[in-house]
Amino acid sequence: MTVDLVRGMRDVMPAEYLTSRHIQTILERTIAGFGYQMIDAPIIEHRELYLRKLGEDLVGKVYEFSFGGRDLALRPEWTASVLRAYVAGMQDQPLPLRLSYAGPVFRYERPQRHTYRQFTQVGGEIIGGLPPRADAEVIALACAGLNAAGVTDYTVRIGHIGLARELLSRFDLPERTRGLLVWSLERLRAEGLAPVRERVLANLGTPPEGLELPAGLDDAQAALWLERVLAAMGIDLRTGTRSPAEVIQRLLRTLRRADEQPLVEAALAQLARLAAITGTPHHTLPALTDLLGTESAAFRELQAILDLLIAHGVSPQQVIIDGALGRGLHYYTGLIFEIYDSEGNQLCGGGRYDDLVGALGGRQSVPAVGFAYGLERVVAAATPPEPTDPRTVLVAAVSDEDYPYAVLVANLLRMSGHTVVLDVRKRSIKDNLRDATRRGFAAAVIAGAAEREGEYVVWRDLATRTERRITLAELGGGV
Template identity: 45%
Template sequence: MTDTGALPSQREATTPVERLRGMQDAGPEAYRSRRTVLERLLDVLGRHGYQLIETPVLEPTELFLRKSGAERIAQMYAVTYRNREIALRPEHTASVLRYYVESLQTEPLPLRLAYAGPVFRYERPQAGRSRQFTEVGCELLGAPGPAGDAEVIHLAAEVLDAVGIRPRIVVGHVGIVLDFLSRLPLRQRVRDWLLWSMERLRKGQPVDLEPELAGLTGSGRLAELYQELGSSLRGVSGEQLERWVLAILQETGVQMAGGSRTPEEIVSGVLAKLNRSHDVDVVRRSFAFVRDLAAIHGPPDEAIPALRALIERHELDPSPIAQLETVLDLLVAYGIERDRIELSPGMARGLHYYTGVLFEVYAADQPSLQLCGGGRYDDLAQVLGARAPLPACGFSCGLERIAEAATLPPPAAPEVTLVAPAVPEALARAAEVAEALRTAGQVVELDVRGRSASANRRYARRRGIHRLVLVHADGEVQTEMLSGKGNDRE
């Protein structure tokens, strides 16, 4: 007796299974367009010496947790499967560096690697953005300084030019804000929030500082008391500070016994809040800096003087300015007009592994349509286990978005011949004829439904097939041009 308990009910079996939200199908026409664009992009990368590689779609989740940034981590499709934490890759760069660490550390540098494949991000579906898309890009491993930065920026612009898109390039340098934040006693969560805020301020999105401060210090009268107490006890440290805090708590009637925490734990908690209250002024100053940095945006001749003034005012390392100026000169040498380049030093791009020059590339006639992005990530290889530092930079782009923006003429559908047996007994001979035509280079369909000649004509016209080859039982072959150009009988 067959157990049918696991089989779907009749109603379940006949209900259509819907496509997952945020995922997209590509029909033949869209696929041909994307394939044409992909071939153009890979041709550009190949002519610059980049070799295609392929990495797994599934990776250990830890690979992307080490330095991806909170926003990217929140987008991952990650699961626990058979006691292993695995994830669908949300991007390629970490996978390429993992491959380098495993297999390429003894190879001579630089290495030029390219890739094309699906990535998965759990984002809010909207126009031009889906949860699975094809990422195309390259990584230049072992190229320090502006020479490498300029090469990958130039490549990102050239791949767009190759498909008829005039690019607009926006260049930044995350090293400026990292230099500022490294000089301050801020916790990592606060640093992450400041970088997140800077990126949104750069894009003109509102950011409210007060909720973040409330998260640091609490709110209401208690927070004010902590701040007052912290101000009065600054400079006091060690056991004396702990005794003073304990005495103040006892004097104010705080219950120190009978609870779940010891007096020492209560004092430690108060001291932690005092230390956090000290962060308020630092956070305010940091927020003011990232706001001022994000406000600098425009043509290089306007942005660089403003950036230089900000760096001098805060006594920061001026070397990022020199690096940006060298990159600009090299881009001009590559043939990119200076008026196609803007500077935006408040760029952060949401990934923690960037260390230097960053960039994004937009369609010039659609200012908000970002098509490519990338930058320098000199620390990532060692974070993933490399034996020695590896200067590196790269870029990636979304194939589907570029294909929609491309101005290439749509690729023509292949010209198809339909071969059909005039009678069932001619099927074997029709198969021979179809195979001979394919060997000669034609695209051929063979009628496998046993239609009549008139039904095959209707089918061919609906499918855009212009030639019908009827094979008769006596071996004769009749060719009909369905576009009205007549027919032949062989």
């Protein structure tokens, strides 16, 4: 277990950390510029927080454990934690409430390029934000952060869970079955109709041999019929831990699901049409109109979001409508989106989740929408900053007697805005100059007996290899 855990983690070395922190700061400042306030949350949460709405794909990647009689988990994503914090202590705040965050998350998945089992999410949520304005804002904000970080070649893929739900509303299916079908969208495109059909029908259950409900029975009539059939077959329902009535009801639900198969087949055919729709708004909107009609509430909302994105400065050429987009998180209720770089790496994603506050125990249902960057992938796609600080200076004492003076010089330089590295290895002047040059420092400052007595230092510019004397008073005033 330890080996597997470590294989998916990684150390971030100083140069890469400097770049990563620079990009993270850019993203955080951009989000703050839209009025979002930073929040923090524990890395460890109760496991139940994530099992409610994550979906089977992500639930299987949660690092979970028991300690002190409690079932716990390492945070696999931020949204549930932010909403839990809102329910716990911010329900009296005026809405909309814009919250941002940055920190590590953990998912047990196969490590690959720019994908790690521990990675950093930077993002924001609008609690109480209504569509289409709040939806367009989070997409525009996600784009603004990428632009500020120097990532300009990207594609925004947009979907809407409401499109699939409206298609399924045409079929008299239980909510559990509808949910199973909705979250099969991405697999429909990736795997095709046949394997998805097989998986969905397997989940519906198979009735016992010879037990098929007669047509036209309501639940009470069907339960009575089933009780008589089982009695005629000599099956005693009084054994086991469940009452006969409970056994009858469970078996009845299985038989009812078997009756759903023709409807499921028809519904899957409609979802396959939706999953096949992908492309620019110019090409996909007519196809969505043919499938759903212009009176579709989800279609109208999607169209309004696209119009507002233009107002935000997001080019339609950067947008792809994706009818199969699902994101694997079961708490989404409307808009969903993902942004990819030119190499196909997902940089960020998000969507609308209007039911999550209520599911986590909120006093009332509150609409919400948000998104998060995967920092490591943004860093890989961004234009990196200069790897070294041009104002870094080495200060070196010639002897032990000169070291307190060197410390004084270092402190004065730091007060004037320099990054100062103080020699603690007692190197020679020659070795210190060589080391400072190799590290890319701007200058080396030598403090010896003569400098200490004269209250000055020798400043050596490592780029030009020139030297000059600088008094302590000049150091205090800035160099």
